[in-house]
Amino acid sequence: MRSIAATKKKLGLSVVFLFLPCVATFGLGTWQVKRRDWKAELLDYKRKRLEQDPVPLALAMVDDTSSSSNGESALEYRRVVCDGVYDEEKSIFIGPRMKQLFGSSQRGYYLVTPLLPASSSDMQPAVLVNRGWVPAAWREDFEKGVVTPTLDERFHQDKIKTGTWWRTWWKGKPTMEISPAKGAVTVCGVVRKSENPSMFVPLNVPEQGQWFYFDVPAMLKAVGLPENSPYIEAVGSSPGTDDKITFPVPKEIEDFVRTSLMPNDHLTYAFTWYTLSAATTYMAFKRIREKPVKPLKNFR
Structure with missing residues (x-):
């Protein structure tokens, strides 16, 4: 029983570490999308102010x-x-x-x-x-x-x-x-x-x-x-x-x-992070579904 519990605990930790990069990269992609929206609103606000007559x-x-x-x-x-x-x-x-x-x-x-x-x-x-x-x-x-x-x-x-x-x-x-x-x-x-x-x-x-x-x-x-x-x-x-x-x-x-990072630049970064998230998610599921390799028996 103890060995089964230890195995489940070890498997749970492995799953956490496997999916941690997936969650992190997805979060960074979402953050870039929000930054893009914020930057677009800020630039629109600036333009409207600057278009007003002096x-x-x-x-x-x-x-x-x-x-x-x-x-x-x-x-x-x-x-x-x-x-x-x-x-x-x-x-x-x-x-x-x-x-x-x-x-x-x-x-x-x-x-x-x-x-x-x-x-x-x-x-x-x-x-x-x-x-x-x-x-x-x-x-x-x-x-x-x-x-x-x-x-x-x-x-x-x-x-x-x-x-x-x-x-x-x-x-x-x-x-x-x-x-x-x-x-x-x-x-x-x-x-x-x-x-x-x-x-x-x-x-x-x-x-x-x-x-x-x-x-x-x-x-x-x-x-x-x-x-x-x-x-x-x-x-x-x-x-x-x-x-x-x-x-x-x-x-x-x-x-x-004009800023160093325009709204479209944030979309490019978001696409990169989402792509990494999809790739790491695929690799994590593939690793979990793999059958454990049985150890070879010793032959004399």
């Missing part, structure tokens, strides 16, 4: 705060328009971040600058603005106080010396321009919040001016703005493929609805 930032803050208990989350992905003067001396750079320009991946940074009200009577609060992407050489000369068109020419000359793609693609002398930021400006942007960096992204070191990801509360503190100041990312049109680019290069609307 409104003055001060008006958007009043409307959304009155209709939601969390004004910051209600404002996210709203297109807004704000006016003011850039406080260039308090600019910070987030990166490095790569960007495709002229068919090549370039190393650079996002330029973030406070936008202050042009006058004391302005109803609009101070805003933290991500003005767009700039190449590494642009940052170097910006921090030195060199803000002339020769700055971007040096960037091109460096690329001509170090890369071959300029020689094959461009036969003339490339030119770039720096976006003028003196005086009052009007900015159209999208309200955003802090990033959620992965475990591989280093921590920010504000004391040393090292910023690897967008941490809105920390950035507001670093530039001296109130903690409830909004943060927006400037939007613009595609830089195109001509020979002239104005830095900083702002984001495009499509950048806000």
Whole structure:
């Protein structure tokens, strides 16, 4: 009797271990389907918000705060328009971040600058603005106080010396321009919040001016703005493929609805997990149905 009970217990444990991969892979496939549905709803929400006409930032803050208990989350992905003067001396750079320009991946940074009200009577609060992407050489000369068109020419000359793609693609002398930021400006942007960096992204070191990801509360503190100041990312049109680019290069609307994993990618992963689940289930049933092999008798 004891041997029979022990055999049943051993068989039960074997069944559990055989079907454990089946259940695990099926669960992962179901999780990917749910992630796909969640991602599709999120992107649809973003598109609907981004399709709305831009409104003055001060008006958007009043409307959304009155209709939601969390004004910051209600404002996210709203297109807004704000006016003011850039406080260039308090600019910070987030990166490095790569960007495709002229068919090549370039190393650079996002330029973030406070936008202050042009006058004391302005109803609009101070805003933290991500003005767009700039190449590494642009940052170097910006921090030195060199803000002339020769700055971007040096960037091109460096690329001509170090890369071959300029020689094959461009036969003339490339030119770039720096976006003028003196005086009052009007900015159209999208309200955003802090990033959620992965475990591989280093921590920010504000004391040393090292910023690897967008941490809105920390950035507001670093530039001296109130903690409830909004943060927006400037939007613009595609830089195109001509020979002239104005830095900083702002984001495009499509950048806000583009993620590393789109909904269809989750379906691909789900199909893979479900296939593995079916395969492991088949192998488990096949193993259970196999008749035990009888041991050979010893012959003298």
